[in-house]
Amino acid sequence: MDIDIPEVKAELEAVFARYETALTTNDVPVLDELFWESPSTVRFGGAENLFGAAEIAAFRAGRSPVGLQREVLRTSITTYGRDFATASITFKRVGTGKIGRQQQSWVRFPDGWRVVAAHVSLIDPPIS
Template structure:
């Protein structure tokens, strides 16, 4: 079996979904954030200070989170598609409220009948590497 990597149409679709997610995140659009995570008990999000197992836990976290300080600048975003229905989005992010720190985010996206959804996500923050 050969898996086609980075089909342009798939990369474009996931890039659009990722941009939609980023806009929802920075504007605290909880409805869109909830929509973009797969509504499934097997969906996982490891956050900076929390491990969330299942869609319900992720949605509860989103609704309780403070909307302050969500703006960020992305860097080195990479979207890689594996076949027609799976992709990984990886990015670094910087926040003015966290000088000297760099955030890292990875999301696994899967195409379902209702559209592209995140099934697994990981967010972490490290000290900004010294050059």
């Protein structure tokens, strides 16, 4: 299997950048578009376990748009062949002092790249 085919990785990096912009600006239609419309899609968050695109969409529709800004600290995007990828970041939520972790599994479908599984969590910063 080919890992990180340059043009495939560039595609996923562009889609991920679109996701990040949509997330921090609360662009719910784009967020809904980028998650696979399936009961098999899963998103685990800081305080929620969401199974299926309908639960994820309902969460997004009801979430406050306040305080979504964050500083991405580190990004790792890896593609596996032409149709599967993972995107992982660490981030600092503005004003909280917490370190966030986000990991997504992406699959290329006929209508484009979609998140099929995601996990988001916050931890205290490491003691230096």
